[in-house]
Amino acid sequence: MAPHAITPRPSSPTTLHTPSQQPITVLASSRAVVSGRLTEATIVISTSTGKITSIFHSVLPSTYFPPGTPYKDYSPLILLPGLVDAHVHLNEPGRTEWEGFWTGTRAAAFGGVTTVVDMPLNAIPPTTTVQGLKEKVAAAQGQCWVDVGFYGGVVPGNSGELKGLVQEGVRGFKGFLIDSGVDEFPAVSSSDIALAMSELKDSSTTLMFHAEMIPPITASVGDDVQHSHPPLAPSGPLNLYSTFLDSRPPSFETYAIAEILSLAHLAPNLPLHIVHLSAVEAIPMLREARAKGVNVTAETCFHYLSLEAEQVREGDTRHKCCPPIRERKNRDGLWDELVQDEGLGVIQTVVSDHSPCTPNLKLLPSELVGKKDAQNEPEAEAEKGDFFAAWGGISSVGLGLSILWTEGTKRYPGFSVEEVVRWCCKNTAKQVGLERVKGDLGVGFDGDVVVFDDEGNFVVEHSTMLFRNKCSPYENKTLKGVVRETWLRGQKVFDRENGFAEKMGPTGGLLLEPRKARA
Ligand SMILES: NC(=O)NC(NC(N)=O)C(=O)[O-]
Ligand SMILES: [Zn+2]
Numbered sequence: 001m002a003p004h005a006i007t008p009r010p011s012s013p014t015t016l017h018t019p020s021q022q023p024i025t026v027l028a029s030s031r032a033v034v035s036g037r038l039t040e041a042t043i044v045i046s047t048s049t050g051k052i053t054s055i056f057h058s059v060l061p062s063t064y065f066p067p068g069t070p071y072k073d074y075s076p077l078i079l080l081p082g083l084v085d086a087h088v089h090l091n092e093p094g095r096t097e098w099e100g101f102w103t104g105t106r107a108a109a110f111g112g113v114t115t116v117v118d119m120p121l122n123a124i125p126p127t128t129t130v131q132g133l134k135e136k137v138a139a140a141q142g143q144c145w146v147d148v149g150f151y152g153g154v155v156p157g158n159s160g161e162l163k164g165l166v167q168e169g170v171r172g173f174k175g176f177l178i179d180s181g182v183d184e185f186p187a188v189s190s191s192d193i194a195l196a197m198s199e200l201k202d203s204s205t206t207l208m209f210h211a212e213m214i215p216p217i218t219a220s221v222g223d224d225v226q227h228s229h230p231p232l233a234p235s236g237p238l239n240l241y242s243t244f245l246d247s248r249p250p251s252f253e254t255y256a257i258a259e260i261l262s263l264a265h266l267a268p269n270l271p272l273h274i275v276h277l278s279a280v281e282a283i284p285m286l287r288e289a290r291a292k293g294v295n296v297t298a299e300t301c302f303h304y305l306s307l308e309a310e311q312v313r314e315g316d317t318r319h320k321c322c323p324p325i326r327e328r329k330n331r332d333g334l335w336d337e338l339v340q341d342e343g344l345g346v347i348q349t350v351v352s353d354h355s356p357c358t359p360n361l362k363l364l365p366s367e368l369v370g371k372k373d374a375q376n377e378p379e380a381e382a383e384k385g386d387f388f389a390a391w392g393g394i395s396s397v398g399l400g401l402s403i404l405w406t407e408g409t410k411r412y413p414g415f416s417v418e419e420v421v422r423w424c425c426k427n428t429a430k431q432v433g434l435e436r437v438k439g440d441l442g443v444g445f446d447g448d449v450v451v452f453d454d455e456g457n458f459v460v461e462h463s464t465m466l467f468r469n470k471c472s473p474y475e476n477k478t479l480k481g482v483v484r485e486t487w488l489r490g491q492k493v494f495d496r497e498n499g500f501a502e503k504m505g506p507t508g509g510l511l512l513e514p515r516k517a518r519a
């Protein structure tokens, strides 16, 4: 059977023999996810441009290509597009001891993530001004093992910076409707949101929200409603996860989302996005809004799909994040929404929300601290295991592919890696305006390829957590699915056997080309 070439347009046939002056590298397998479908494939990447130049729907022999062409048939391992993790906190400059570009992007490459998009807070300065973005970019230069994009922040008083940030190439914006945890990134009010929407209404960008908000009924003082405790305050022992969970109920999320949706008419063409959706209670209102034509999507995170409140041990603050990990039933509901056909669901993307800190800020009790971390034990004995005092954020960049594969295959017989590609590659790329270059194996796309062993297993331990601080709720868990190799724009940057391409050094690019006009 003649090999069938996939070309961008049927009218432009792919030349089967790439001219020898164009250096190429060839990756083939009996299983590859191409244009969202599992198929046999031979992928040809130009090593000068880093782009995929042709794809054949069969495994061609090496003899098909000019002598000396680098070629490998990986069958039966699966070739996937590199993951695009659209929610990562790389806290450099300013809090590099929490996470930096070098360590964060190596952890990403280890797990098949070839693009990360950096959140606008936790570095100092935050990315709320063009100057702040410039400092981020300067700090990132020469340090990135995968490609890195940047979000801008929406905070009170910075509406005059937003268009400038769009021009400088931010992939989108995030604002908080509740305290962010860091002083330099205050929450916005409804009028700040309205201002941001009117500034950005015609820009090619995405406006995203940390959608938790204290409903006014519980915030008001002196009304008829009796409240046993003020919002966010603990109503029980501080080291019980249930106390923390009770302090951030689903109504915080539904209230915030209702507020955002009530303002959506101010920017009808601007894509809106809810980051790290946890509460299933918010799904119906988002569904209804979408049915009415509101351009809103949501993401959820690996942790909401794999961890559950009932299992969090006393004092195990590694599980603290905001919004919180909820009960098993909630987790099941998120999966139900996610697996809807053809991306019809409200939740279209899954991201890490990798938001680390130094282990001392997690206030982990000594019995939960690994021996190797003993030197990082917190000084404040009394605060150990306090879910309210501990930093909120979960470390998992680079573990997501294996987490979803482990969970998905446990839940659904016949669970396909195509689904993971939809949520973590194609749709995340679209969310940040990279759908023409990232998130798919196709002609003209960047040659970002993951060699995935879907049968392998590994234990999450110090040697497999490459982020800076080895403190994660996944520690000691066994995950199914191992990334054997990660390729970035036609070059192998990571290999599970031999490690990183240290001689070549970091080749990640900074994705600062402004987003193209919306279709
Ligand atoms: N300051 C933070 O990093 N916050 C993050 N923390 C979480 N998710 O617990 C977030 O994205 O909101
Ligand atoms: Zn957030």
Ligand SMILES: [Zn+2]
Residues within 6 Å of the ligand: 087, 089, 119, 353, 354, 355
């Ligand atoms: Zn975050």
